[in-house]
Amino acid sequence: MTPTITAFESSPDRGQGLARDMRVRWALEEAGQPYEVRLVSFSAMKEPAHRAIHPFGQIPTYEEGDLALFESGAIVLHIAEHHAGLLPKDANARARAIAWMFAAVSTVEAPILDLQTAKFLEGDKPWSEQRLPLVKDRIRKRLGELSDRLGDADWLDGAFSAGDLMMVHALLRLKPSGMLDEYPSLAAYAARGEARPAFKRAFAAQLAVFTGQHPTG
Amino acid sequence: MTPTITAFESSPDRGQGLARDMRVRWALEEAGQPYEVRLVSFSAMKEPAHRAIHPFGQIPTYEEGDLALFESGAIVLHIAEHHAGLLPKDANARARAIAWMFAAVSTVEAPILDLQTAKFLEGDKPWSEQRLPLVKDRIRKRLGELSDRLGDADWLDGAFSAGDLMMVHALLRLKPSGMLDEYPSLAAYAARGEARPAFKRAFAAQLAVFTGQHPTG
Numbered sequence: 001m002t003p004t005i006t007a008f009e010s011s012p013d014r015g016q017g018l019a020r021d022m023r024v025r026w027a028l029e030e031a032g033q034p035y036e037v038r039l040v041s042f043s044a045m046k047e048p049a050h051r052a053i054h055p056f057g058q059i060p061t062y063e064e065g066d067l068a069l070f071e072s073g074a075i076v077l078h079i080a081e082h083h084a085g086l087l088p089k090d091a092n093a094r095a096r097a098i099a100w101m102f103a104a105v106s107t108v109e110a111p112i113l114d115l116q117t118a119k120f121l122e123g124d125k126p127w128s129e130q131r132l133p134l135v136k137d138r139i140r141k142r143l144g145e146l147s148d149r150l151g152d153a154d155w156l157d158g159a160f161s162a163g164d165l166m167m168v169h170a171l172l173r174l175k176p177s178g179m180l181d182e183y184p185s186l187a188a189y190a191a192r193g194e195a196r197p198a199f200k201r202a203f204a205a206q207l208a209v210f211t212g213q214h215p216t217g
Numbered sequence: 218m219t220p221t222i223t224a225f226e227s228s229p230d231r232g233q234g235l236a237r238d239m240r241v242r243w244a245l246e247e248a249g250q251p252y253e254v255r256l257v258s259f260s261a262m263k264e265p266a267h268r269a270i271h272p273f274g275q276i277p278t279y280e281e282g283d284l285a286l287f288e289s290g291a292i293v294l295h296i297a298e299h300h301a302g303l304l305p306k307d308a309n310a311r312a313r314a315i316a317w318m319f320a321a322v323s324t325v326e327a328p329i330l331d332l333q334t335a336k337f338l339e340g341d342k343p344w345s346e347q348r349l350p351l352v353k354d355r356i357r358k359r360l361g362e363l364s365d366r367l368g369d370a371d372w373l374d375g376a377f378s379a380g381d382l383m384m385v386h387a388l389l390r391l392k393p394s395g396m397l398d399e400y401p402s403l404a405a406y407a408a409r410g411e412a413r414p415a416f417k418r419a420f421a422a423q424l425a426v427f428t429g430q431h432p433t434g
Contacts, residue, residue, distance in 0.1 A: 051362075055320075069316050070320070072319075077315060078312050095286055096284075102288035102290040106322040107288070125347075127342070127343070145272055146272065
């Protein structure tokens, strides 16, 4: 059964691939699972029909037969559990990959989203300029720790996993700020993610929503 | 094999049960799984020995034979996957319970932690008083949506699950602020969690670290 995901009809990033549907698209491409996309407007996202699937009125969602899911981490984990290639077979390695998924959305992405809040929701406030360095330093703390752990490895724990997929995408949200380049090993790690053929297909598909061009012509 | 978790040697909340080891203790009690606790000081948490288990220098961690895990969500999911009672058997209901686990740590807990940051890390800043209402309104948005979804149900999706466990504990972190009481159905939901015998045992165990008294004498 072909799953249907939701994505922004009109993206705040104009196709830079920073929205969370990108993770789900990427996971589906890694898994070789075709999917349908339903685009939703900002106003439709807040309507009861969408909230029945996503209680917090966001994207992405994932529908497959009787199953309706929200939260990109949960959707990627669901895909990873039902297809090969995104989670190690060894039970302990699998549990550690899932730990990196949770680390991506809570420990690493949360301070990154604070930067977006500071810029877009509080950018006009009198404290904005003075406060921004504090927000950035909290991100740097996490990036330094992540960089230390990664060391000179290609991926966080052995082969590429759903943990890397979630972490790379959380890091990519920093791209517009230029902060990722302060940590060359993390910039290279994110670039390795972007270089994967599945990432490229997913990126082209989300970009096509905004250019109106189908990625493969 | 008895797992070992880590917790604060000296808790910032003096035994109110707001630290994240509480979730892991609670899950282990729901599962009927005995466990050991290793207390770590704030300075030891930042040392290489602890960072080898937790890259971000936090608690809790979970060690069981060759497995070492971090991130409370991943640890609770690991426990839930290996014991009955924390995840539904039905595959779709199981996936939805995991979605609530991710929602708890990212969508709901993240703005709640912003309030702690605003109070404890930025409480002395000139913008603190002016900014606090914005931080609180972002929490209220999520609480309103969560309350709408919960309705008059006891738990978020059928029977009590690891999703409720994670969500109730995220909400409890709001207790000191009084904000939870603005949403009576969520306050009652959290109280249902606190009333569970497994919660009470976990709470007594974490409190005993600070009072020096064993919970059952």
